[in-house]
Amino acid sequence: MTLDLLQFSPEVAAARAAGTAIVALESTIITHGMPFPQNVEAARAVEAEIRAQGATPATIAVMGGRILIGLTDQQLDDLGQAKAVMKISRADIAACIARGAVGATTVAATMICARLAGIDVFATGGIGGVHRGAETSFDISADLPELGETAVTVIAAGAKAILDLPKTLEYLETKGVPVIAYGQDAFPAFWSRDSGLKAPLRMDTAAEIAAAQLMRTRLGLPGGQLVANPIPVESEIPRAEINPAIEQALAEAEAQGIAAKEVTPFLLQRIFELTEGRSLVSNIALVLNNARLGAAIAREIVKQRG
Amino acid sequence: MTLDLLQFSPEVAAARAAGTAIVALESTIITHGMPFPQNVEAARAVEAEIRAQGATPATIAVMGGRILIGLTDQQLDDLGQAKAVMKISRADIAACIARGAVGATTVAATMICARLAGIDVFATGGIGGVHRGAETSFDISADLPELGETAVTVIAAGAKAILDLPKTLEYLETKGVPVIAYGQDAFPAFWSRDSGLKAPLRMDTAAEIAAAQLMRTRLGLPGGQLVANPIPVESEIPRAEINPAIEQALAEAEAQGIAAKEVTPFLLQRIFELTEGRSLVSNIALVLNNARLGAAIAREIVKQRG
Amino acid sequence: MTLDLLQFSPEVAAARAAGTAIVALESTIITHGMPFPQNVEAARAVEAEIRAQGATPATIAVMGGRILIGLTDQQLDDLGQAKAVMKISRADIAACIARGAVGATTVAATMICARLAGIDVFATGGIGGVHRGAETSFDISADLPELGETAVTVIAAGAKAILDLPKTLEYLETKGVPVIAYGQDAFPAFWSRDSGLKAPLRMDTAAEIAAAQLMRTRLGLPGGQLVANPIPVESEIPRAEINPAIEQALAEAEAQGIAAKEVTPFLLQRIFELTEGRSLVSNIALVLNNARLGAAIAREIVKQRG
Ligand SMILES: [Mn+2]
Ligand SMILES: [Mn+2]
Ligand SMILES: [Mn+2]
Numbered sequence: 001m002t003l004d005l006l007q008f009s010p011e012v013a014a015a016r017a018a019g020t021a022i023v024a025l026e027s028t029i030i031t032h033g034m035p036f037p038q039n040v041e042a043a044r045a046v047e048a049e050i051r052a053q054g055a056t057p058a059t060i061a062v063m064g065g066r067i068l069i070g071l072t073d074q075q076l077d078d079l080g081q082a083k084a085v086m087k088i089s090r091a092d093i094a095a096c097i098a099r100g101a102v103g104a105t106t107v108a109a110t111m112i113c114a115r116l117a118g119i120d121v122f123a124t125g126g127i128g129g130v131h132r133g134a135e136t137s138f139d140i141s142a143d144l145p146e147l148g149e150t151a152v153t154v155i156a157a158g159a160k161a162i163l164d165l166p167k168t169l170e171y172l173e174t175k176g177v178p179v180i181a182y183g184q185d186a187f188p189a190f191w192s193r194d195s196g197l198k199a200p201l202r203m204d205t206a207a208e209i210a211a212a213q214l215m216r217t218r219l220g221l222p223g224g225q226l227v228a229n230p231i232p233v234e235s236e237i238p239r240a241e242i243n244p245a246i247e248q249a250l251a252e253a254e255a256q257g258i259a260a261k262e263v264t265p266f267l268l269q270r271i272f273e274l275t276e277g278r279s280l281v282s283n284i285a286l287v288l289n290n291a292r293l294g295a296a297i298a299r300e301i302v303k304q305r306g
Numbered sequence: 307m308t309l310d311l312l313q314f315s316p317e318v319a320a321a322r323a324a325g326t327a328i329v330a331l332e333s334t335i336i337t338h339g340m341p342f343p344q345n346v347e348a349a350r351a352v353e354a355e356i357r358a359q360g361a362t363p364a365t366i367a368v369m370g371g372r373i374l375i376g377l378t379d380q381q382l383d384d385l386g387q388a389k390a391v392m393k394i395s396r397a398d399i400a401a402c403i404a405r406g407a408v409g410a411t412t413v414a415a416t417m418i419c420a421r422l423a424g425i426d427v428f429a430t431g432g433i434g435g436v437h438r439g440a441e442t443s444f445d446i447s448a449d450l451p452e453l454g455e456t457a458v459t460v461i462a463a464g465a466k467a468i469l470d471l472p473k474t475l476e477y478l479e480t481k482g483v484p485v486i487a488y489g490q491d492a493f494p495a496f497w498s499r500d501s502g503l504k505a506p507l508r509m510d511t512a513a514e515i516a517a518a519q520l521m522r523t524r525l526g527l528p529g530g531q532l533v534a535n536p537i538p539v540e541s542e543i544p545r546a547e548i549n550p551a552i553e554q555a556l557a558e559a560e561a562q563g564i565a566a567k568e569v570t571p572f573l574l575q576r577i578f579e580l581t582e583g584r585s586l587v588s589n590i591a592l593v594l595n596n597a598r599l600g601a602a603i604a605r606e607i608v609k610q611r612g
Numbered sequence: 613m614t615l616d617l618l619q620f621s622p623e624v625a626a627a628r629a630a631g632t633a634i635v636a637l638e639s640t641i642i643t644h645g646m647p648f649p650q651n652v653e654a655a656r657a658v659e660a661e662i663r664a665q666g667a668t669p670a671t672i673a674v675m676g677g678r679i680l681i682g683l684t685d686q687q688l689d690d691l692g693q694a695k696a697v698m699k700i701s702r703a704d705i706a707a708c709i710a711r712g713a714v715g716a717t718t719v720a721a722t723m724i725c726a727r728l729a730g731i732d733v734f735a736t737g738g739i740g741g742v743h744r745g746a747e748t749s750f751d752i753s754a755d756l757p758e759l760g761e762t763a764v765t766v767i768a769a770g771a772k773a774i775l776d777l778p779k780t781l782e783y784l785e786t787k788g789v790p791v792i793a794y795g796q797d798a799f800p801a802f803w804s805r806d807s808g809l810k811a812p813l814r815m816d817t818a819a820e821i822a823a824a825q826l827m828r829t830r831l832g833l834p835g836g837q838l839v840a841n842p843i844p845v846e847s848e849i850p851r852a853e854i855n856p857a858i859e860q861a862l863a864e865a866e867a868q869g870i871a872a873k874e875v876t877p878f879l880l881q882r883i884f885e886l887t888e889g890r891s892l893v894s895n896i897a898l899v900l901n902n903a904r905l906g907a908a909i910a911r912e913i914v915k916q917r918g
Contacts, residue, residue, distance in 0.1 A: 005524060005525070089479075090482025090527065091478070091483055091484050091506060091507075092506065093525065093527075094484065094518050094521040094522035094525055094527065095486075095507055095509075095518045097521050097525075098514070098518045098520075098521040099514065099517075108482065112525070112527070116525065116526065130750065134750075135441055135747055136441050137473075137476065138436065138441075138472075138476040138477055138480075139476050140476070140480045141480070142479060142480050142481070142482050144480070145480060145481065145482070146482070166750075167749075167750040170749065170750040170751050170752070171750055172703070173701075173703055174752045174754050174756070174757060175754070175757065176701065176720065176754050176757070177703055178703050178704060178706065178707060179703070180707075201703075201704055201707055208710070211710040211711075212706050212707045212710045212711075215706040215707075215710040218617060219617070219705065219706055219724070219728065220728065221706065221724070395788065396788025396833065397785055397788045397789055397791070397812060397813075398790060398812065398813055399831065399833075400790065400824050400825075400827040400828035400831055400833065401792075401813055401815075403827050403831075404820070404823040404827040405820065405823075405824075414788065418833070422831065442747050443779075443782065444746075444747075444778075444779040444782040444786075445782050446782070446786045447786070448785060448786050448787070448788050451787065451788070452788070
């Protein structure tokens with residue numbers, strides 16, 4: 001009965017029928033990450049990258065009381081220009097569908113929808129985490145427990161350095177979430193390849209990552225994996241360059257009394273300005289990089305599942 | 307085999323057979339909230355309100371190695387005068403049943419029992435939350451994770467303002483719990499209609515709340531919803547009046563070295579005294595108000611489920 | 613298909629076929645707790661104690677892409693001398709199996725494997741907990757949420773007093789984990805019989821503990837129970853003696869800048885030195901004591917299940 005709620009695009013429906021690799025993509029990056037038409041252009045570029053790597057992209061969003069698994073050109077254009085879009089997570093996805101509203105899926109909601117659609121792999125930019133100051137604010141993203149509950153391998157470039165990364169890693173360890181650095185020992189920090197923290201696990205091939213997810217499923221363990229894929233060298237903003245911008249943005253937020261849900265958008269905008277736009281260029285590069293790895297892992301899962 | 311553990315009252319058994327709306331009620335309010343006989347009188351008034359709204363009340367408690375779903379007049383009288391009643395939550399409900407003790411169900415335990423009995427809606431006063439000082443005490447009610455795991459819609463007047471409400475809302479967001487203010491934008495604060503905090507979701511009809519719970523179930527998401535129903539205007543103690551009493555009670559608790567599990571009963575007793583009994587009158591009014599809304603939501607769920 | 617991953621020793625396979633009592637044991641105590649050959653000697657002594665109490669020991673470890681449920685003499689010797697053994701928890705057990713590495717199971721991982729193997733009871737020394745300083749480090753063992761999710765009764769001598777015990781009890785209460793002191797009211801503190809904290813539940817017989825676990829299962833509640841079994845009087849190091857050693861070790865760790873994962877091994881080594889080896893003698897005594905109680909509970913579960 002859940003399947004009635006899912007509306008597969010023709011492209012995704014064909015991939016499902018053929019049993020070929022599919023990579024889920026989120027939609028808040030489209031509705032809340034960039035202005036139109038850059039958002040739609042970036043989304044199309046990411047989808048094209050996945051196709052080029054032999055997999056099918058499935059951008060996920062909520063519209064008209066259903067969950068779209070894969071957007072048509074028209075739907076992507078509509079979403080890119082939609083107003084008053086709900087940014088949905090585990091807490092509000094049901095309400096959004098029930099009221100027929102337009103919803104853009106965060107990492108947590110995209111994982112839920114991917115799982116419902118039988119998609120094992122989801123490529124994104126960064127995941128939410130434990131916010132700086134969470135020891136007193138208790139502000140922790142719903143993305144973190146979701147990784148412990150929903151069986152989807154999420155490829156991200158780590159978590160943004162505006163978060164508290166040591167606490168984010170501790171939280172994931174407590175929840176039993178595998179955190180896998182790809183091709184290096186260090187946990188990457190979104191714009192930078194190295195956060196200065198060691199990742200709990202390291203894997204160097206898509207095959208190994210796929211095997212670990214399949215083994216987790218065989219063990220009957222719920223939950224997915226976080227693959228922390230470092231941004232390509234040529235696109236990174238090294239820690240020594242990005243950290244001063246982050247510190248300055250944080251100081252300004254505090255000085256100006258920016259609080260609660262306004263903090264993250266404020267910080268990202270200020271980092272964009274302070275890096276003269278490099279942070280956005282890096283952001284697009286890392287999403288493309290994650291899409292490539294996501295396609296490779298999705299193909300491996302299809303192959304290993306046999 | 308679980309059903310053997312449930313003992314339905316004749317009234318609830320009849321409602322189940324007829325497929326009509328049922329609203330669960332907890333029993334700690336009876337055993338730990340008020341003295342006899344006011345506790346039994348209040349419980350009967352709440353049950354009567356649910357019947358007047360076209361639904362069947364099911365007060366839940368543990369006795370004689372079984373879970374009572376609906377109490378007879380005699381059982382309610384007995385419970386209202388029982389001594390040494392365990393106040394049970396998720397952690398100790400099994401032990402209480404196994405040892406044949408009398409147990410009064412908190413929000414978490416009532417949710418568990420309601421779910422076992424197939425009851426979708428539960429009306430109460432306030433829920434437990436993140437305690438003030440939890441950043442160092444780690445004192446967080448088991449009611450909060452329960453809302454993320456057990457599929458029951460809980461109607462409460464928010465959480466008591468003696469708790470840390472901003473942290474409580476953050477915790478619920480992290481756990482993916484829908485928090486729905488009924489008929490207003492603000493999250494209510496038990497005795498007051500407005501906590502000063504915005505609720506994540508707002509719904510204005512029982513039908514919308516019922517639809518959201520049914521959609522959550524269709525999505526295969528575990529967990530329920532918290533409906534935060536503001537106390538009626540005529541019964542509220544506005545923030546400007548109740549907050550000084552809360553602050554004074556907190557200061558006295560600290561000065562007198564009241565700690566751990568003694569804090570909440572001490573605060574409630576002092577607030578009762580400082581408001582010259584108004585806090586208890588408000589408490590009964592808001593439970594009746596929640597019972598009314600619970601009945602309406604329960605009827606909507608029956609109707610929509612078809 | 614999960615069962616393919618399990619390799620039962622001949623002794624455990626026989627017990628399963630006969631339907632007799634089995635007690636799971638962890639393996640990090642072997643690989644990370646003591647040097648060879650004392651580790652293997654201690655492990656054999658614990659196994660012998662379980663056999664003497666009429667149950668079958670099942671020491672659990674990961675080797676060769678499978679989960680060993682019960683080790684042969686040869687496998688135990690090999691594990692006792694193995695190098696570069698992964699210390700596995702929920703987050704990395706799947707990766708360890710998938711890559712064919714050798715893994716020693718912590719409390720969380722042993723619970724997962726015991727559950728897969730249909731073993732209800734697991735005896736260990738102490739469980740992980742909330743670390744001191746967790747209010748800023750967020751360092752909380754994955755053992756704690758595991759107790760809320762995986763249906764295994766764990767017998768431990770409480771949690772080590774190097775942890776933050778009040779926070780550990782609060783965390784377990786929030787997660788709905790039954791914490792049962794055996795034969796006394798106080799929650800024990802590993803080397804000492806009394807932590808100064810009251811346990812939420814007290815049970816005086818193996819039969820009562822077995823009945824509570826079976827009731828929890830009947831209720832459909834996931835998760836196990838923590839049985840906190842005080843160290844025998846003759847082996848305990850009373851609080852007044854052990855606490856100064858703990859305080860000194862903590863102070864030295866801070867002075868020397870010991871951080872993160874190095875803290876616990878450093879503290880245990882210093883406490884070993886400061887107590888002139890008594891802490892290790894106590895440790896072995898309490899594990900044997902837990903093995904005895906574990907066997908009694910396992911036999912009761914077999915009996916009550918009928
Ligand atoms: Mn947040
Ligand atoms: Mn508490
Ligand atoms: Mn840790």
